[in-house]
Amino acid sequence: MIEVIGVTKKYGGKPVVDDLSFTIRPGIVTGFLGPNGSGKTTTMRMILGLTQPDSGTVLVDGIPFAEHRNPMGALGALIDTKQGHPGRSAFRHLQAVAATAGIGTSRVREVLETVGLTDVADRRIGGFSLGMTQRLGVATALLADPSSLILDEPINGLDPDGILWMRNLVRTLAAEGRAVLLSSHLMSEMALTAHHAVVIGQGRLIADAAVSSLIHRSTATSQVVSVRTPQDEELGRLVHTAGGRMSHEPDGSHRVDGLALEDLSELIASHGIRLHEFTPLRASLEEAYTELVADSVTFRGRDVSALHPDTPDPARQMPSMK
Numbered sequence: 001m002i003e004v005i006g007v008t009k010k011y012g013g014k015p016v017v018d019d020l021s022f023t024i025r026p027g028i029v030t031g032f033l034g035p036n037g038s039g040k041t042t043t044m045r046m047i048l049g050l051t052q053p054d055s056g057t058v059l060v061d062g063i064p065f066a067e068h069r070n071p072m073g074a075l076g077a078l079i080d081t082k083q084g085h086p087g088r089s090a091f092r093h094l095q096a097v098a099a100t101a102g103i104g105t106s107r108v109r110e111v112l113e114t115v116g117l118t119d120v121a122d123r124r125i126g127g128f129s130l131g132m133t134q135r136l137g138v139a140t141a142l143l144a145d146p147s148s149l150i151l152d153e154p155i156n157g158l159d160p161d162g163i164l165w166m167r168n169l170v171r172t173l174a175a176e177g178r179a180v181l182l183s184s185h186l187m188s189e190m191a192l193t194a195h196h197a198v199v200i201g202q203g204r205l206i207a208d209a210a211v212s213s214l215i216h217r218s219t220a221t222s223q224v225v226s227v228r229t230p231q232d233e234e235l236g237r238l239v240h241t242a243g244g245r246m247s248h249e250p251d252g253s254h255r256v257d258g259l260a261l262e263d264l265s266e267l268i269a270s271h272g273i274r275l276h277e278f279t280p281l282r283a284s285l286e287e288a289y290t291e292l293v294a295d296s297v298t299f300r301g302r303d304v305s306a307l308h309p310d311t312p313d314p315a316r317q318m319p320s321m322k
């Protein structure tokens with residue numbers, strides 16, 4: 001488990017991470033989302049003790065990372081793709097890192113197998129593609145079988161097969177009980193990979209919630225429903241009178257927006273409209289994310305605690321979809 005507690009980091013007097021708190025829990029993949037320059041890498045570096053916070057604390061399994069007797073067993077990280085001497089083979093590189101932690105050669109072979117680099121283990125890492133380098137970085141992070149993992153943009157440079165592989169790997173690693181923090185710009189991928197999301201903007205926490213709940217809240221405010229009915233003209237009139245809009249879609253369905261889900265279903269039931277389909281359209285995480293970070297300057301003035309877990313009715317205080 002990783003606990004980030006009230007952490008602030010300033011550069012040139014300007015906070016790039018600002019009183020940030022969140023917890024990475026074991027057993028799930030937590031996505032770390034935020035626009036460029038929002039402070040994700042700086043936060044990850046503070047978790048690893050590579051950057052010192054100006055205030056606040058980071059605990060890895062209850063103590064600062066630097067105080068762990070076996071730091072590689074507590075936390076594995078992929079944060080900088082440049083690693084090792086370019087003239088060394090992948091095997092030799094991993095063996096050198098393993099030796100610093102008293103880890104044997106059999107584990108080196110194991111992690112090479114896990115990341116799919118066994119066949120190229122004797123090749124110079126200087127000739128590796130970005131995707132192979134990412135796999136090597138993951139292998140290095142896994143050497144000591146750590147209880148927590150942080151991976152900064154791990155799917156950068158991976159082809160579609162590699163992305164699928166990485167998704168399955170991180171979910172398996174979490175299912176085995178590890179706390180996994182994963183940053184990525186690809187929201188569609190994050191929606192498939194992460195169970196939970198921590199969203200930051202300008203170094204401050206914007207949301208800390210289950211991915212499904214972020215998407216659901218966004219849908220709840222967007223109120224877009226796909227319907228199919230043989231009584232489309234009648235429904236169109238009713239929707240219009242109630243203040244909503246109904247548009248015809250090329251596939252023969254109709255899209256209704258501008259009415260609350262409950263109001264639309266009451267309207268349909270009370271007028272006996274026959275339905276062949278009624279599908280509230282799920283917003284994607286991409287949409288929910290875009291909405292959340294649309295103007296993180298604006299968020300700085302809002303009561304963002306409304307978006308944190310354990311708050312009674314967060315949906316009410318969500319910003320509305322455009």
Ligand SMILES: Nc1ncnc2c1ncn2[C@@H]1O[C@H](COP(=O)(O)OP(=O)(O)OP(=O)(O)O)[C@@H](O)[C@H]1O
Pocket residue numbers: 011016034035036037038039040041042043
């Ligand atoms: N060592 C440093 N000295 C000065 N400013 C820095 C330093 N490291 C980071 N910054 C600044 O802090 C801000 C946050 O950067 P950071 O790399 O943490 O963001 P990020 O969310 O990881 O961005 P990206 O997604 O683009 O990698 C940026 O404005 C960056 O320029």
